Amino acid sequence: MKRRIVMQEEKSIVVLGPQGTNGHEAAAQFMQINARALNICFCNSNAEILPSVVNQTYDFGVTPIENSSMGIIRQIMDFWLQEHSDPSRVGIQVIGEVVLPVHHCLMVHSDTTSVEQVDTVISHPAALDQCHNNLERLGLMVQVPSQSTAGAAAQVARQSGEKKNLAAIASQFAADRYQLKVLEPMLHDRTGNSTRFHVIGRISTQPTGNDTTAILFWLPNKCGALARMIQIISSAECNMSCIHSIPLGERSRYAFYVEFDGHQYDSVVNAMLQLIAATSQRLVVLGSFPKAC
Template identity: 30%
Template sequence: MEDLLELRKNIDIIDNEIVELYERRMKISEQVAEYKIATGKKVFDKSREDSKLETLSQKASGEFTRHGILELFEQIMAMSRKKQYQLLTEHGICEKEDFESVDDIDFTNARVVFQGVEGAYSQLAMKEYFGDKCDSYNVETWKDAMEDIKNNKADFAVLPIENSSAGIVSENYDLLVEYDNYIVGEQIIKIDHSLLGVPGAGLSDIKTVYSHPQALMQCSEYLENNRQWNKISLKNTAVSAKKVKDDNDISKAAIASHISADIYGLEVLDECIQNNKNNSTRFIIVSGRKICRKDSGRISICFEIPHKSGSLYHMLSHFIYNGVNMTNIQSRPIQGRNWEYRFFIDFEGKFTDDAVQNALRGLKEETIALKILGTY
């Protein structure tokens, strides 16, 4: 048996040879890129790569080695593509996104829609973003808000997208795919939930609690300590407060903002009852126009990928290889396709950044479908 140091020395020699061969291969890849630039040929040739991988895998001496060769050469080919994407950008071959870039988005005389009733957290977020005197109205559902943007009844909509405790608002992620509406801004507000009852009610009187499902989740620890209460989900926290006011029943309470207590003449029976005392919700501002500020520094996209092992890794590698910082990633099931998912990603950067250009170019060529949801 050879000495361990001798074995390691032999591995070092082989590794050095692999490095030299890899660099030679990448040099040839650059020449391939020059050819594709001259002829307008696409970088990603899936049938060619699949055929090449099959041929190489047949050269393996065993099943374990075959899997290793497939994985190795998938990575080498992926690196080759990324180098070619970079060269396209260096040659000034860039795809301009068809977003109108402006110094500032004009909100003058803008009509804004939010879901819920007076006192809804969406209304609070709207006022934080647009100001107290904006021209606004409310609708019953988030889908109604997106429909009104689509039909030009409103210029902007305010939708909750993510809570720091309860996670994503899945329905609104799905609506971003369903509608050709785009994110132009965001507003984060602190969420403090209170338990509201009719005047004269006490905690011992409560039998039923109403609120939005996310608010019930955000207050799960408090509700667990009051298991005897019946929990009922409604479309909105403010809607819940209005119902308690309309029913005028001391056995009913709502989880909503303290502002809803003022609006609907209710009493705060308990306050700050959410699990996370730093509970916050991120709202997105949506428009029917593909518009963005020139100083926008975040981009949101969604994409579908081949339903095969390693697909997501290969897509995310476009961010890693180009040094693009992802700030959020979520997934949603694709309707009608069991166990397949659509991915939503937020990342830092501008369309004019070379790194962003390279990452988006790679994703557009290699995903099944990609949609840019907005930059803000």
């Protein structure tokens, strides 16, 4: 049985703004799962989230960690790669995850009635790219990049005057926040895309029997070094659900981000982590957390 994360005194959770971002939606889902109302606060970039939880400006943070099409979110990983960001030093860790399917919608001002009235589409460059074929099908070839899909939705909502010719690509969650009309609910060219978010906090989670542990480790540039590490995880019968190599800026220097089934407090996992620490150049345990529903 999945066990809820117990939150007693924490009051705030910070996400990428403005309202209606995928991070905002992920935070809303996390609160619903844990039956706890938190004050949602917004920041200007994902890079601000982890430091703001470290310095206790906020109690929790929600950061994207992996997109099923684009891979690891390097901006977030760069924080954890810093030596002074080791969870054992800064007092934060990954305590939860939320997986959001990526459903891009074409949305317009409530006064706009049809696609024919639209001459410009705005959105994040990744969203524009993921909807390229359908935008071409609709004849919407004037496309303007924005910093976020939610920011694009907010811009469409702010239109005034008689001519409301802008459309945005964003989520249904954003459309609801800005009271926009959705003309195309499934604008994306491919289905199955999703983004996974980590929830960051200063509390420890206890094993639920259905957990994931996230780690970073550094290896020497030697034949078989990664194979030995994978064998350690395999020998412990811990299913590895995620692995990414992360270039460190110098030739042949990489860190590895790995997630596997199990909790760091489980005896088998704890013994495995000790072996990984002894075999690698450096090991950082980012946290153990219940798997997303």
